[in-house]
Amino acid sequence: MKLPFPSLAILVFLLVLMCFESLPHVKAQLSSNKEAKALDVILQQYAYKALVNPKTGTIYNATQLPSNLTGIKVSSLRLRSGSLRRKGFHMYNEFDIPKGLIVSPYVERLVLVYQNLDNNWSNRYYPLPNYTYLAPILGLLAYDGSNLSATNLSELDVDASGDTILVKFQDVKSPPHGTVAKCVWFDLQGSSNFSNVKKGNTCSTSQQGHFSIVVKSTVSPAIPSQEGEKKKSKKVWIIVGSVVGGLVLLVVVLFLILCVKKYKHKKKMQSMERAADVGETLQMASIGDTKAPAATVTRTQPTLEHEYAP
Ligand SMILES: *[C@@H]1O[C@H](CO)[C@@H](O)[C@H](O)[C@H]1NC(C)=O
Ligand SMILES: *[C@@H]1O[C@H](CO)[C@@H](O)[C@H](O)[C@H]1NC(C)=O
Numbered sequence: 371m372k373l374p375f376p377s378l379a380i381l382v383f384l385l386v387l388m389c390f391e392s393l394p395h396v397k398a399q400l401s402s403n404k405e406a407k408a409l410d411v412i413l414q415q416y417a418y419k420a421l422v423n424p425k426t427g428t429i430y431n432a433t434q435l436p437s438n439l440t441g442i443k444v445s446s447l448r449l450r451s452g453s454l455r456r457k458g459f460h461m462y463n464e465f466d467i468p469k470g471l472i473v474s475p476y477v478e479r480l481v482l483v484y485q486n487l488d489n490n491w492s493n494r495y496y497p498l499p500n501y502t503y504l505a506p507i508l509g510l511l512a513y514d515g516s517n518l519s520a521t522n523l524s525e526l527d528v529d530a531s532g533d534t535i536l537v538k539f540q541d542v543k544s545p546p547h548g549t550v551a552k553c554v555w556f557d558l559q560g561s562s563n564f565s566n567v568k569k570g571n572t573c574s575t576s577q578q579g580h581f582s583i584v585v586k587s588t589v590s591p592a593i594p595s596q597e598g599e600k601k602k603s604k605k606v607w608i609i610v611g612s613v614v615g616g617l618v619l620l621v622v623v624l625f626l627i628l629c630v631k632k633y634k635h636k637k638k639m640q641s642m643e644r645a646a647d648v649g650e651t652l653q654m655a656s657i658g659d660t661k662a663p664a665a666t667v668t669r670t671q672p673t674l675e676h677e678y679a680p
C-alpha cells in the first residue's frame with residue numbers, strides 16, 4: 371500500500387513540471403507561424419481582389435490594403451499552368467521564374483501571389499533570432515486560379531523541375547565588416563533554411579515560400595534584449611510551474627494521507643463493529659479478518675443451547 375503513492379506523486383510532479391517548461395516555447399513557435407499563415411490568408415484575398423477581368427500574364431498590384439498593413443506590397447499574376455511550364459515568367463517583380471515549373475495538383479489556371487513585407491513587417495511575422503534582415507521578406511505563393519472569389523485557399527505544390535527560381539533582391543543593405551550574408555527561405559510550415567547569396571543580391575529556390583537575405587547579428591542591442599526577455603519569461607514560467615507543481619504535489623499528498631487515514635479508520639471501525647458483535651476484546655479484533663469465522667462459530671453455540679433450554 372505504501373510504495374506506489376510516493377512514486378505516483380513524483381510522477382504527477384514531473385509531468386506538471388515538464389508541461390510548464392515546454393509550454394511557453396512551443397506556444398511561441400506556433401504563434402509566430404500561425405500569424406504568418408493568417409497574413410498569407412489575408413494577403414491572398416487582397417491579391418485576388420486586384421484581379422478584375424484580369425489579363426493572363428499581367429501583373430496586378432493590390433491597392434486597397436488596410437491601414438494596419440501599411441507598407442506591405444501585394445501583387446498577383448494569373449497564368450495558365452501549361453504556359454508557365456513551357457515558358458516560365460521572366461521577372462515577376464524580383465522573381466525570375468524559369469520554364470519547367472510543375473504545379474500540383476493540376477489546375478488549368480493558377481495565381482502567383484507576390485508579397486513584400488517591407489523592413490517593418492519582416493521581423494514581426496518572420497522573427498529570426500540572432501539574425502538581422504538585410505532585405506525585406508519577399509513571398510511567392512501559388513494558388514488555384516479557377517475561382518477569383520475564393521478565400522482561405524491552400525497553396526498548390528510547386529516544384530522547379532529544371533532551373534531554379536531566382537530572387538533578385540533590390541535594395542540589399544551591405545553586411546557589416548567580417549560577416550557573410552546568407553539567403554534564408556521559410557517554407558510553408560515556417561521552417562527556415564539557409565543558402566549562399568549569389569552575385570551579391572540573388573537567392574535561388576526550387577520551391578515557393580518566403581525569402582530574404584540575412585546576416586548573423588553581432589551584439590546588436592535589439593535582439594539580445596529580446597532574447598534576455600524570453601529567457602526571463604521562461605525562468606518565470608519555470609518558477610510558476612514549480613510552485614504550481616509543488617502545490618499540486620502537496621494537495622495530492624494531503625489527499626492521499628487523508629484517504630489512507632480514512633481507510634484505516636474505516637477498517638478499524640469495521641473491526642470494532644465486528645468485535646462488538648462477537649463480543650470479543652479490542653485486542654482480538656486488531657488481529658484481523660481471519661479470526662472472525664472462528665468467533666461467529668463460538669457465538670452461535672450458546673444461542674443453540676439457549677433455544678434448547680425451554
Ligand atoms: C507593382 O508593384 C511592384 C512591386 O511592389 C512595383 O515594382 C511596380 O512598379 C508596381 N506596378 C505598378 C503599376 O504600380
Ligand atoms: C487589421 O485591422 C482589422 C480591422 O480593421 C483586423 O480585423 C485585422 O485583424 C487587423 N490585421 C492585423 C494584421 O493587425
Ligand SMILES: *[C@@H]1O[C@H](CO)[C@@H](O)[C@H](O)[C@H]1NC(C)=O
Nearest residue numbers: 439440441442488489490491
Ligand atoms: C514602421 O512601423 C512604424 C509603426 O509600427 C511606423 O511608425 C513607421 O512609419 C513604419 N516605417 C515604415 C518605413 O513604414
Ligand SMILES: *[C@@H]1O[C@H](CO)[C@@H](O)[C@H](O)[C@H]1NC(C)=O
Nearest residue numbers: 498499500501587593594597
Ligand atoms: C542566439 O545566440 C545566443 C548566444 O550566441 C545563443 O545562446 C542562442 O542559443 C542563440 N539562439 C538561437 C535561436 O540560435
Ligand SMILES: *[C@@H]1O[C@H](CO)[C@@H](O)[C@H](O)[C@H]1NC(C)=O
Nearest residue numbers: 516517518519520521522523
Ligand atoms: C467561388 O468561391 C466563392 C467563395 O468561396 C463561392 O461562393 C462561389 O460559389 C465559388 N464559385 C464557383 C464557380 O465555384
Ligand SMILES: *[C@@H]1O[C@H](CO)[C@@H](O)[C@H](O)[C@H]1NC(C)=O
Nearest residue numbers: 407408411521522523524525
Ligand atoms: C481556413 O482553412 C483551414 C483549413 O484549410 C481551416 O482550418 C480554417 O478554419 C479556415 N479558416 C476560415 C476563416 O475559414
Ligand SMILES: *[C@@H]1O[C@H](CO)[C@@H](O)[C@H](O)[C@H]1NC(C)=O
Nearest residue numbers: 555557561562563564565566
Ligand atoms: C536545408 O539546407 C540544407 C543545407 O543548407 C540542405 O542540406 C537541406 O536539404 C535543406 N532542406 C530543405 C528542405 O531544402
